[in-house]
Amino acid sequence: MVxxxxxxxxxxxxxxxxxxxxxxxxxxxxxxxxxxxxxxxxRELSKRGPHRVLRGDLALAGQPGxxxxxxxxxxLPAVAFAHSWMAGVDHYRKTLEHLASWGIVVAAPNSERGPxxxxxxxxxxxxxxxxxxxGVRLGPGQISVRPDRVAFAGHGMGAGAAVLAAAQRDVxxxxxxxxxxxxxxxxxxxxxxxxxxxxVAGADIDTMNSNAKxxxxxxxxxxxxxxxxxxxxxxxxxxxxxxxALGIGGSERKTQQITRALLTGFLLYHLTEDKKYEVFAKAxxxxxxxxxxxxxxxxxxAGFKGVLPHI
Numbered sequence: 001m002v003x004x005x006x007x008x009x010x011x012x013x014x015x016x017x018x019x020x021x022x023x024x025x026x027x028x029x030x031x032x033x034x035x036x037x038x039x040x041x042x043r044e045l046s047k048r049g050p051h052r053v054l055r056g057d058l059a060l061a062g063q064p065g066x067x068x069x070x071x072x073x074x075x076l077p078a079v080a081f082a083h084s085w086m087a088g089v090d091h092y093r094k095t096l097e098h099l100a101s102w103g104i105v106v107a108a109p110n111s112e113r114g115p116x117x118x119x120x121x122x123x124x125x126x127x128x129x130x131x132x133x134x135g136v137r138l139g140p141g142q143i144s145v146r147p148d149r150v151a152f153a154g155h156g157m158g159a160g161a162a163v164l165a166a167a168q169r170d171v172x173x174x175x176x177x178x179x180x181x182x183x184x185x186x187x188x189x190x191x192x193x194x195x196x197x198x199x200v201a202g203a204d205i206d207t208m209n210s211n212a213k214x215x216x217x218x219x220x221x222x223x224x225x226x227x228x229x230x231x232x233x234x235x236x237x238x239x240x241x242x243x244x245a246l247g248i249g250g251s252e253r254k255t256q257q258i259t260r261a262l263l264t265g266f267l268l269y270h271l272t273e274d275k276k277y278e279v280f281a282k283a284x285x286x287x288x289x290x291x292x293x294x295x296x297x298x299x300x301x302a303g304f305k306g307v308l309p310h311i
Contacts, residue, residue, distance in 0.1 A: 036276070038279045038285060038286060038287050038288070039288050041261075041265065041276070041277065041279065041280075042258075042261045042262075042265070042287055042288050042289075043261075043288075045102070045260070045261040045264045045265050045277075046257040046258065046260060046261040048097070048098055048101040049098070049101035049102035049103065049264075050101070050102075051070035051071060051100065051101050051102065051103055052070070052071040052101075053068055053069070053070065053071070053097050053100040053101050054068070054069050054070070054071055054100075054139050054143075055067070055068055055097075056068075056069070056138065056139065058107060058109070058110075058129060058132060061132045061136055062132075063109055063111075063125060063128050063129055063132060064109065064110045064111055065089060065107060065108050065109040065110040065111070065125075065129060066089050066096070066107070066108055066110065067105065067106070067107040067108075067132075067133065067138065068096045068097055068099070068100035068105070068106050068107075069100055069105045069106075069138050069139055069143050070100055070101070070103050070104075070105070070143070071139075071142075072139070072142040072143060073103065073142075073143060073144075074142075074143070074144045075144060075145070075146035075149070076103065076104070076105050076143065076144065076145055076146065076149070077103070077104050077105065077145070077146065077149040077150070077151075077267065077268075077271030077272055078104065078105035078106070078107070078130065078133045078134070078145040078149065078150045078151070078271075079099065079104060079105070079106050079107075079150065079151040079152065079153050079175075079267060079271075080106075080107050080108070080109075080126045080127075080129045080130040080133065080150075080151075080152055080153070080162075080165070081095075081096065081106055081107070081108040081153045081154060081155075081158070081162075082108070082109065082122055082123075082126050082152075082153070082154030082155070082157075082158030082159070082161040082162050082165075083108065083110075083113070083154070083155060083156075083158045084154075084155045084156030084157055084158050084178075084180070084234070084236075084237060085117065085156055085157045085180065086113065086114075086115065087113070087155075087156075087237050088110050088113050089108045089109075089110045090239070091237045091238050091239055092108065092155070092236075092237070092238060093238060094238055094256070095236070095238070095256065095259075095260055095263075096108060098260050098264065099260075099263070099264060099267070102264050102268065103268075103272075104264075104267055104268070104271065105133055105138065105143065105145050107129045107130070107132065107133050108129070109122065109125035109126060109128070109129045111125045112125070117157065119157055119160055119161055119164065119182040119183055119184075119186075120164060120184070122157070122158065122161040123161040123162075123164035123165040123168075124165075126152060126154070126161055126162060126165040127165050127168065127169050130150055130152070130165075130169070130171075133145045133150070134147050134150065148172065149172060149271045149272070150171050150172060150271070151171050151172055151173040151174060151175065151195075151267055151270070151271060152165050152166045152169075152171055152174050152175070153174070153175035153176075153177065153263065153267075154175075154176065154177065154179075155177045155178055155236050155237070156177075156178055156179070156180040156233065156234070157180050157181075157182055159175075159176035159177055159178065159179035159180065159186075160176070160179055160180060160181070160182030160186035160211070161182065161186075162174055162175070162176060163176060163179070163186040163187075163189055163190055163193065163215065164182070164184075164186055164189055166193045166195060167189035167190070167192040167193055170195070171195050172195060172270050172271055173195055173196050173197070173198070173266065173267060173270035173271060174193060174195050174196075174197045174198070175197070175198040175199075175200070175263055175266060175267070176197065176198070176199045176200070176212070176215055177200045177236060177259060177263065178200060178201060178202055178210070178212070178231075178233040178234075178235075178236060179199065179201075179210065179211055179212050179215055180209055180210065180211065180233065181208075181209070181211050185211070185214075186211065186215060187211055187214040187215050187217070187218040188218070190215050190218040190219050190220065191218050191219070191220045192220055193219060193220045193221055194220050194221040195221055196221055196222045196223065196224075196270055196281060197215075197216075197219050197221065197222070197223035197224070198223070198224050198226075198262065198263065198266045198280075198281075199212050199215055199216050199219075199223060199224065199225045199226070200212075200226055200227075200228060200259055200262060200263075201213075201225070201226070201227045201228070201233075201293065202227065202228065202231045202232050202233045202235070203227060203228070203229060203230050203231055203232070204232075205227055205293060207233075209233055210233060212225060212293075212295075213225070213293070213295040214295075216293075216295035217295045217296065222283070223283070224266070224280075224281065224282070224283045224292075225283075225292070225293045225294075225295055226262065226287070226290045226291065226292060226293065227290065227291045227293050228255055228258050228259060228262075228289065228290055229289050229290060229291060230254070230255075230289075231252060231254075231255040231258070231259075232252065232255070234250065235250070235251065235252030235255030235256065236252075236255060236256055236259055237250075237251055238251055238256065239251060254289075258288075258289050258290065262280060262287070262290070264280075265277040265279070265280030265281075266280045266281055268280075269281045
């Protein structure tokens, strides 16, 4: 009897413990994982990603240029990238490799590099480049692109070419990095774009060499307009360019790191729907070393009016 009574009590204790453990398990199931802080994500995305990168020649498909891809993967996201004035794809090698290391196929036409380029011609080549990515099995046959996970991006005049291209072909996202005026004016076509846009500008946004605010004002869909603190319009280019040697702008490592993080996070969110990177697509999100810009506010010598500076 003593043994039986002792067992009964023990059974009750076990039952109470099991119920308590089950309750804690249910509570833990309802706890959402804590999202990484924007500063942590920006630091992470400023560095190369986990994928090994392969390089290919677009000329084999009839278009001068390069393509960088992850080592393997089917139905990958892709972006076609356009270079700036008097630059070529070699001046963006690390940026293109960076995107590929994060699982994004990135291809760049190497046309219109002369002093009097055709912006419409570069936009046409940008569309053709994206069509190659979608229509051709890349690499050793182990890489393919999902047609509805594609984007256009560009720097300087290439940003304008990306806008011109997006006005004529549906894509999931568009990124205009330090956009410069083009002929025809890209802002006249921006209203046709319903895809979300990322517009990145330099510290001095109101110059003759930047039409970032005009693009934002005309954008047909949602957009994010950010200025990179302390950046110049030409800072994204890599290496020693001719104009940089003459003292007219040059490569800026910090600008490149910040811009790569902004671009990578924006594309990962819109092309892969990974909510971890949603902060890079939000117009009111605080991100390190950037300033949110309201295109309808004036930029005075005292600084930005109506914007939020971010540390």
